[in-house]
Amino acid sequence: MTSHEQTAGTAAGPPAAQARDVSKRYGATVALHSAGIAVQAGETHALVGRNGAGKSTLVSILTGLQRPDSGEIRFDGVPAPSLADRDAWRQRVACVYQKSTIIPTLTVAENLFLNRQAGRGVIDWRGLRRRAADLLAGYGVDVDPAALAGALTVEQRQLVEIARALSFGARFIVLDEPTAQLDAAAIDRLFDRMRELQSTGVTFLFISHHLQEVYEVCQRVTVLRDARHILTEPVDALSRDELVTAMTGETGRALAAGGTRPPVPATAPVVLDVRGLRLAGHYEGVDLTVRAGELVGLIGSGSSGKVALAETIAGLRRADAGTVTIAGNAPKPGRVPAALAAGLGYLPQDRHREGLVPLLSVAENATMPIAGRLGPAGIIAPARQQATAERMIRRYDIKTDGPHQPVSDLSGGNAQKVVLARALANDPKALVLVSPTAGVDVRSKASLLSAVDEAAAGGAGVLVVSDELDDLRSCERVLVMFHGRVIRDVPRGWTDADLVSAVEGMEQP
Template structure:
C-alpha cells in the first residue's frame, strides 16, 4: 500500500477539499443524498462504489460543473468559487478522466496552454509557447517532448500531460477517474510512481477505480458510496477487501467470479473457431482453436497484439495473412456483416465508441444486429423488438426504467450489459469478448462473467481477450501474447505469479 505523505503531527491540518452535506436530485431521482467528504493534504484518497452509486455526480460538483442542491464545498478552508467562475475552479481542482480531453491533433505544448497561449503583437508566440511548455514539463519531471503530436503519445503519457496542464493552472488537487482502465501492468506501475512523486511535491489526489487492489497499492484513505449515500470513510489499512466489497454492495459473502479449474477438459467437443497462422499490423502467426462449450482467453500487455487478434475474429479489423474459420466456413477478413452472418458476435473494447449508440434506447441498441428477426422488407415491428429487448434485459439483469430508456442514462455496468445483450441477440456460435468488464463495478463484473459461464454451458465457443486476472479465471485455457506472438499457454488453475511473469516476458515456459 502507498505510504502516507502527511506526518502524524499534521493530522489536524485543514483539508485540501471538504464537502459538507452535498445533495443533488434530477427529477424524481436522488443522485446524491447528504454526502460529506474530506481529503487531507498530500494523500491519495480513494472514492469507490458501484456504478450508479453517485461518484460521477459528486465529481461533477467537486469540479464546479454542477451546483449542489444543498451543501457546501471548501478548498483549503475557503468556500468554493461560484459555479459560473470556471477559471477560479481550475486553480483549485482538476479531473483527469478515463476518456482523455487532450486534443489529439495538437502538439503537447498546444494542449498544455490551449486557449491561453502566450501572444506577441496579437499573434501566438510559438517560441514562448514551446519554452513555457518545456519549463512546465521539466518542473514536474514529465519526460514528454513539447513538440510531439498528442495522437502519437501513449495513453500513459497523455494522462501525464493532462496532469501537467491541471497543475499549470495552480491546482494542487487532482481527481483521477479510472486512470488505469487503458494501461497495462508496467504502465500502471509507472503511473503510480509518478503519483507518489507528485504527492511528495505537495499534490493531493482523489482516486476513482473499480480495481480494488489498486486502492491498496496506492491510497491511504478510502470512501465508499452506495445508493447515493456516504457509507464509510476509513484508513485503507483498516479496511479488508471483504469489508470493502460488502460496503460497496450492501451484501456479505463471496463475490469472486467462477473458476474453471474444476471443469473437465473438452477433448471430444467439435471445434467451432479455428484460427490459423493469423498475422496483422501488431501480431504474427497466431493459431488457436476453440471448441463448442469452451472458453479460451488471450492476454498480454497493451502492446502485445491481443486486442487486434480479437478484433480480427470479430470482423472489426482485417488480418494481413492467415485465415479464420467458423464451423469450417471461411470468414471474410474485416467484414462485420459476414462475421454476424457466420455466427460471430462481439463485445468490443470501447463501449462508448464501438458498442453503443448513446442517443438511442436500450431496445434499439440491444436489437440493432437482428432487424431481420423483427420484421419484413426493412420494417421493424415495435412489438417483437419490445419483447426481445425485455427478454434480454431480464436475462442480463439490466436495471432501467424500461426498454425505451436511452442508454446514455444508464450506469457503466448496465451499459455494458446492453452491449452484451446485443452480442447475444443473434444467438451466435462464437462470442468474442474484448475487455468485457472494463470500467464496471464488482457486482456488475460478477454478473457479466456469469453470463460467460451460461453461454459456455449452452455450447457456444467464447474467445475472451483481457488483461484482468478475474476475467481470465473463467477460461479453460489462457494464451499469453508477447510482442505480437503467442508465447505461453496455461490451463485452468494457473497461478497468478506464473501468468503475470509470462505477460511481462519474465518466463516463456509453457504450462
C-alpha cells in the first residue's frame, strides 16, 4: 500500500478504520509484510485474496485479537486502545465470523446481552427481553428475543450478531464470508440491510470469495497477495479479470479454463437413481438419475429442498416415500453407513460441524472411511495411515505441515480439500457434493473443481448441489429445484440469466 493509500482520508474526516505498514510473523512464516488498509466511514469495503494472503491475520489485528510486530491501527484517526481493554475494542469494531459465535443453548436476549444481563446483581429477565426486543426492532431484525439461538436460521444468527455489535457502540463491522451459507433471497436481504445501516453511518469490511458480491455491494476493494498489499481501488474501476489477476497473479481466463467434457453415453450405467422421493415440508415427487462419469448439477433457493434431498441420499434424513438406489444397491433409508457401503461419497454443506473432526489430524480425517483397510484385523497401522494420507495430500494439493497437523489449523480451502479427499477415499461409484467451494478462494476453488472433474473422468457419477454457478459450469446438465420440486433439466450451454431466472421461479415450463 502506498503512503497515500495508507493515510487516505476524506473531506468528511479520517478513515473509520485504518492499518498502516502492518507486519506480522509467526516464526519463519511472514503473515503480513508492510500491509495496510483504509476503510472510509459509511462505505462497504471489500477485502479479498487467496487463502494464506493475510486476510485473517489483518482482521485479527484490526479487531484487537493480536498485536502487530510493527505498524499501527487507528479508528477515526485515533490510535487503537491497548489489547487488554476489550470494552474499548468492542465499542470500535466487531467481527461477524463465518462460524457463528452465537451460543445456541442461550436465548436471543441472553446472547445479545451476554455478561451485561444484571443491573444490580439480580437479572431482570422480563426487562432483558424487553431491551432485546427494542434493540432488534431498532435494527429491523424480526426475531423473538425469547427464542433459543440454536433454532435460528443462519441469516437470523448473522443479523443478531450485527445487532449485538452495534449495541456496544461499534460502527465498524467486519463481515467474514457472510453469504457462504445463505441462499440468493437471503443474500439480497442481507445486502439491503447493509445498505440501510450504511445510510446511518455504519461501516463494513466485507470479506468474500464470491467476486460478484464484491461488485454488487462494495464501493472499494483491497487485495492482499502473499502477505502484501497489492491494490486498493474503487470497485467500478476494476473488471473481474483484473481483480482475479490481482488476487492470483494469473488471469481469470486461465483459471477458469477447462475444455468441455465429452458427453456421457446414454448406455453408461446409472449409479444414482432417485424415484418418487418425498419428505414432508422439504420436497416431493423427486426423480433424478446420474450415470457413471456424468456430472449433474442441482440448484435452487434455500427453500427449494435441494440440501434436504442431498442429505436424504446420504442417509442423514429418512424420506417419507420413494427410493434411493446407489450403484444397483438400495441402502437402508436414513442410515449413513448403509449409503457409504453401497458406494456413495458425500461432502456435506457445513464442513465445520459435519465434515471434520477438528481435534483429529489431517491423516485421521482423510482416511476415516478406509480405516479398516489400514492394518490387520481393523487395527490401524500408523505407517500405512501416514503413507495413505501423504498420497492424498499430494493428489489434492492440500497445503499442510504434514499428515499429523490438526485439521483445525488448516485454511478454509485446504480443510475443504480434506473433506473431499475423505469423500473420495473409498473410490465411490456415486458422489454427492453440497456447496463444494463455499468459503474458499479462487485458486482452491479451481483445485477442488478439478478434483471433481477427475473423479467423474474416473467413472464416478457426481451430483453437485450448489448455488454457485461456477460449481456447475462443467456439468452436463443442471436440475433446478423450486419449492420442493425439480422444475427444469437444463442442458449444458445455459446462460447465467437463464439459470438464475429459473431458480427464482420467474421462468417455469
